[in-house]
Amino acid sequence: MNIQRVLALTKKELKKTIREPAVLFMIFLFPIVFVFAFGASFGGFGSGGSATYQVGVVNLESSGNQHWSLAFTDTLSNLTMFNMNVYTDNQTAQSDLSQGKIQAVIIIPASFSDSVTSYSNAPNNANQWVNTTIPLYLDKGSLVATQAIPPIMQQVLSSMLNQNQPALQSPIQLQTASLVEVKQSSAFDFMAPGMFTFASIFLIMMVAQSFTQDRENGMMKRIRISPTTPTEFMTSQVLSYIVIALIQAVLVFAMVYAMGFRPDVGILSYMFAFILVLVFSVSNVGFGLITATIAKSSSAATGLSFLFVLPQLFLGTFVGASLSGAAQIAGKFVPSYYVTDALTSLFLRGAPIASATILLDLATVSVSCVAILAVGIVLYGKYYKI
Amino acid sequence: MIEPAIKIEQLTKNYEDTVAVDNLTLQVEKGELFGLLGPNGAGKTTIINVLCGLIKPTSGKAKICGFDIQKDIQKVKGLIGVCIQETAIYPYLSGKENLELFGKLYNMNKKAIKERSNMLLEKMGLKDDAKRVTAKYSGGMKRRLSLSLALIHDPQIAFLDEPTVAMDPQSRHAVWDFIKEQKTNGKTVILTTHYMEEAEELCDRVGIIDHGKLIALGTPKELIAKNNVKNLEEVFIQLTGRNMREEL
Numbered sequence: 001m002n003i004q005r006v007l008a009l010t011k012k013e014l015k016k017t018i019r020e021p022a023v024l025f026m027i028f029l030f031p032i033v034f035v036f037a038f039g040a041s042f043g044g045f046g047s048g049g050s051a052t053y054q055v056g057v058v059n060l061e062s063s064g065n066q067h068w069s070l071a072f073t074d075t076l077s078n079l080t081m082f083n084m085n086v087y088t089d090n091q092t093a094q095s096d097l098s099q100g101k102i103q104a105v106i107i108i109p110a111s112f113s114d115s116v117t118s119y120s121n122a123p124n125n126a127n128q129w130v131n132t133t134i135p136l137y138l139d140k141g142s143l144v145a146t147q148a149i150p151p152i153m154q155q156v157l158s159s160m161l162n163q164n165q166p167a168l169q170s171p172i173q174l175q176t177a178s179l180v181e182v183k184q185s186s187a188f189d190f191m192a193p194g195m196f197t198f199a200s201i202f203l204i205m206m207v208a209q210s211f212t213q214d215r216e217n218g219m220m221k222r223i224r225i226s227p228t229t230p231t232e233f234m235t236s237q238v239l240s241y242i243v244i245a246l247i248q249a250v251l252v253f254a255m256v257y258a259m260g261f262r263p264d265v266g267i268l269s270y271m272f273a274f275i276l277v278l279v280f281s282v283s284n285v286g287f288g289l290i291t292a293t294i295a296k297s298s299s300a301a302t303g304l305s306f307l308f309v310l311p312q313l314f315l316g317t318f319v320g321a322s323l324s325g326a327a328q329i330a331g332k333f334v335p336s337y338y339v340t341d342a343l344t345s346l347f348l349r350g351a352p353i354a355s356a357t358i359l360l361d362l363a364t365v366s367v368s369c370v371a372i373l374a375v376g377i378v379l380y381g382k383y384y385k386i
Numbered sequence: 387m388i389e390p391a392i393k394i395e396q397l398t399k400n401y402e403d404t405v406a407v408d409n410l411t412l413q414v415e416k417g418e419l420f421g422l423l424g425p426n427g428a429g430k431t432t433i434i435n436v437l438c439g440l441i442k443p444t445s446g447k448a449k450i451c452g453f454d455i456q457k458d459i460q461k462v463k464g465l466i467g468v469c470i471q472e473t474a475i476y477p478y479l480s481g482k483e484n485l486e487l488f489g490k491l492y493n494m495n496k497k498a499i500k501e502r503s504n505m506l507l508e509k510m511g512l513k514d515d516a517k518r519v520t521a522k523y524s525g526g527m528k529r530r531l532s533l534s535l536a537l538i539h540d541p542q543i544a545f546l547d548e549p550t551v552a553m554d555p556q557s558r559h560a561v562w563d564f565i566k567e568q569k570t571n572g573k574t575v576i577l578t579t580h581y582m583e584e585a586e587e588l589c590d591r592v593g594i595i596d597h598g599k600l601i602a603l604g605t606p607k608e609l610i611a612k613n614n615v616k617n618l619e620e621v622f623i624q625l626t627g628r629n630m631r632e633e634l
Contacts, residue, residue, distance in 0.1 A: 008490035012476065012483075019478040019519065218472030222535070225438050225470070226491040227463040 001235065005228050009236030010243070016210070017244055027206055027244055028251060031199035035255045053145055054102040056085045056093040060110045068113035068160070075156050081148075097137055098349045099357030100341065103145040105137040106153065115171045119161055129171035136176050141348035143190040150176050192261040193343035194318025196273065197336045199248045200281050201312045203241055207288020208301035210237075215384060216298060234377055238285050245281030249274050263347035272353050273343055276362060280339045283369035287312075289376030293383050312336040335372070338364045389452035391416045391543050391574035392437065397446035399432050399598075406432040408598035409446070414576065416451075416542075419569045421589035421606075422578045423618075425626055429598040430578045431471060434545045437576075438468045451542060464492070467541030469549050473528045474535075477521035481512050481531050484520060485538050492539035499538070506534040509564050511557070526557045533561060543574040550584060562588060582619035592618070596626050 017023050055076065061069045077084045085102060087093040093105040115132035122128040136153060139145045154174050161170060214220045223233060253270075263269070287308040295301035315327060316336025331337040342361035345351040351358055392414040399407040407429045414420045422430045435441045437448055439459040448455045450462045475484050482503060489499030507513045510530040515523065520531060533549050546565070550558045565588055568575050579585055585592050586606045594602040594609075602609055602625050609621045 002493060004490050004493060008487050012479065012487050015483070016476070016478050217477075218470055218474030219476065221440065221470055221472070222468075222474045222488075223491070224440060225463065225466075225468045226488065227460055227493065228491050229460075 001229070001232055002227075005232045006236045006239065009223075009228070009233060010240040013210070013237065013240035014243060017206075017240075023206055023209075026202055027248060030202065031195070031248060031252055032255050034198070035195050035252055035259065052081055052083055053104060053149060054085060055082050055149070056087050056096060056102045056105040057108065058087045058090050058093050058105065059108045061108060061112055062110065065113050068116040069108045072108070072112070072156070072160055075160065076153075079152070079156070081152070094137065095355065097139060098345065098351035099355050100139060100141060100345050100349055100351070101357065103139040103142055104149045104153075107135045107137075109134065112172070116161065119171045126169055126171075131171050131173075133173045133175050136174055138176060139349060141190070141193075141344040150174065188256075188259055189261055189348065191318035192256045192263075193347050194316075194340045195256055196249055196252055196277050196343055197280065197339045198313065198317040199252045200245050200277055200284055201309055201317070201336060203245060203281055203284035204287045204291060204308050204312075205302060205305040206244075207237070207241060207285050208291035208295060208305045209298050211289065211292035211380070211384075212295050212298040212301040215292075220384070230381065238282060238373070241285050242278050242281055245278055245284075246274065249277045264350065265347060268353060269346050272358075273346060276339055276342055276365065279362075279366055279369055280335060283335045283365075283372040286369070286372035286374070286376035289373075289380045293376075293379045316340055335365050335368045338368075388416065389449075390414060391418065391451060392576070393449045394433075394437075395447045397433075397436065397448055398444045399429075399436055399441065400444045405598050407436065407443070410595075410598070410600055412593060412600060412603070414574060416574055417569065417572050419565070419575045419577065419588055419590050421585040421592035422576060422595060423582070423585055423592055423622060424578075424595035428595045428626075430595055431547055432598075433595070434468065434547055434576070434578065438466055438545060439463060464539075465542045466545060467536040467539065467543070468545040469533045469536035469547060471547045471551075473525070473532050475520050475528055475531050478519055480517050480519050481507065481523070481527075481534075482516040484531060484535060488535050488538045494539055502538055502540060506537065509560070509567075510534050511560060526553045529553055530557060530561065533564075537568075541573070543576065544568060545576045547578050548580065549577070550579065550581065558584075582617065582622055586618045594622060594625055601625055 017027055057073050057076075059066060059069050059073070073084055073086075076082050085096075087096075087105075090105070090107060093102070096102050097105050109132050111130055111132045112134070115130045118128055118130040134157070136150060138149060157172060157174060158170075161172065211220070214223075288305070291301055291305045291308060295304045311330075312334050313336070315331035316334045316338075317340055338361040342358050342365070345355070345357050345361070346353070353359075390413045392412070394410055394412045397407055397410045398405070410429075410433065422433065424430050432441070436443050437450065437455060439455060439462060442456065451465055453461045453465070455462055476487070479487065485503040485506065486499055489502065494502070503516075504513075507516050510533065512527060512530060512534070515527065520528060523531065529549070529552060533546065536546070537544060549565075550561050553561065562584070565575055565577065569590075577585070577589060589606060591603065591605050592609065593600050602621070604612070606618050610617060613621045613624050615621055615624060
């Protein structure tokens with residue numbers, strides 16, 4: 001492979017992005033303006049409907065003294081909105097929480113039954129109560145979970161203590177750990193990871209337009225006449241769009257940061273996030289090539305690119321969180337879903353890079369992106385020589 | 387023995403039911419300025435596309451400076467320059483940047499690119515506009531730059547597919563002078579054109595193609611004398627039985 005040719009073509013493609021106003025707007029300005037407008041005006045998602053939440057329970061009571069704690073968890077299990085998962089240790093439960101496998105973890109302390117019993121014996125004498133605090137950890141990557149789970153937990157606890165309403169004084173206090181540990185997350189925080197994914201999706205349209213335009217004006221023919229090999233040409237295209245995706249990611253990050261998004265993660269997590277977005281951009285080059293294969297002209301390419309842009313956008317970015325359950329399942333068939341999921345785990349749930357969920361997301365994104373690019377190259381090469 | 391610049395043997399190219407090039411045998415010597423004439427759809431561009439590796443022949447063989455166009459296409463690409471019919475230039479790059487890009491694609495070094503670019507821009511009258519993006523060029527300027535791109539790497543053989551179409555008379559004559567200079571420098575030029583006076587003025591020999599077949603071959607003078615007419619245009623009309631096809 002001749003590096004001089006690859007770099008020359010990459011530089012040419014980048015100049016195009018900077019110098020053509022329509023391309024510049026679509027790739028860089030549109031995502032930034034969108035993030036600003038959406039972030040500034042978005043007030044929060046709608047109600048979650050009849051969703052079911054996975055809740056982890058770690059019972060620290062000794063086996064002979066679990067009467068009230070079992071009654072409490074049984075009551076929670078009977079609620080259709082909770083699916084209870086019993087853990088033997090907090091570490092495993094926290095690990096699953098950080099990877100988005102469960103939406104909450106409740107730690108039942110060793111003194112729970114004693115506390116309930118003391119309250120039953122002297123409901124009006126607080127001096128005789130055994131006070132207990134129940135830590136409740138919530139999925140910081142789910143706006144709905146953080147809003148819906150605590151009041152229901154509190155309601156179950158209150159009814160068990162024979163209180164119609166949460167009492168001002170009660171021996172058992174529910175402590176929502178996520179809200180204690182960090183600042184209250186805004187609706188925009190929950191959307192931010194999806195916005196990184198969102199920006200890159202529009203590369204599909206740009207790639208499709210670029211290839212069809214070069215075909216129309218004879219540039220593809222001119223390139224093919226030169227000693228440039230198909231491998232050199234395709235490498236330059238992928239390289240240039242990876243660079244564009246990197247610039248996009250930096251700009252979008254700067255914008256969401258300016259809008260108040262401050263994930264509590266280290267530099268490695270940021271680097272990983274950028275790498276993930278860059279890998280994802282490869283699939284958009286692939287989808288762009290598939291679109292360019294189908295489209296007969298550059299104007300047709302613009303319209304046809306939405307065949308791939310819209311599913312990726314609605315099923316795999318921040319938009320997907322407010323869609324129906326069926327749509328969310330459908331999202332698992334688009335690469336953007338896994339990018340957003342990994343970024344949510346990383347930024348909002350605080351999952352480590354080496355966690356199973358993030359590595360699985362990375363593997364899925366990498367394999368699917370290479371496969372989509374390969375399909376794009378083969379299809380385009382079959383119908384239009386590169 | 388000196389290899390001919392181009393050697394075509396029984397070359398045929400079919401498109402489904404259409405025979406675009408029909409059993410063509412032709413040889414062009416090094417340093418020759420050869421005109422390929424024919425009505426629209428006669429097969430001229432197909433011949434050029436086959437010779438520069440854009441399409442594969444259905445049958446037959448062709449060699450460029452001794453290199454087989456199918457087996458040694460990478461070597462062939464380094465030897466040829468092609469000015470295609472389309473005005474193919476990147477509109478968002480300046481004239482200079484277009485030339486630099488293609489110089490790099492032909493693996494030229496920076497110094498060579500600079501020298502050759504300056505020379506071409508000067509000859510084609512584009513020096514003053516070299517740094518302007520080509521989207522702002524006139525049609526004639528774009529055509530001249532397109533021709534320059536084909537010749538940036540100083541190819542041994544230049545295929546010029548209607549290089550002066552849509553040019554004003556001044557531009558056309560400037561291009562003619564440049565084409566003549568190529569010949570003077572020992573380069574081989576294959577020229578397709580609809581302008582018969584252009585072929586008569588420039589070409590050492592011409593081949594007239596119709597329905598993919600070579601129907602006449604010789605110097606302009608030989609063909610005029612043989613057909614007992616006044617000029618090449620009359621030869622063309624006499625042999626093809628019509629004027630340009632789109633004018634029918």
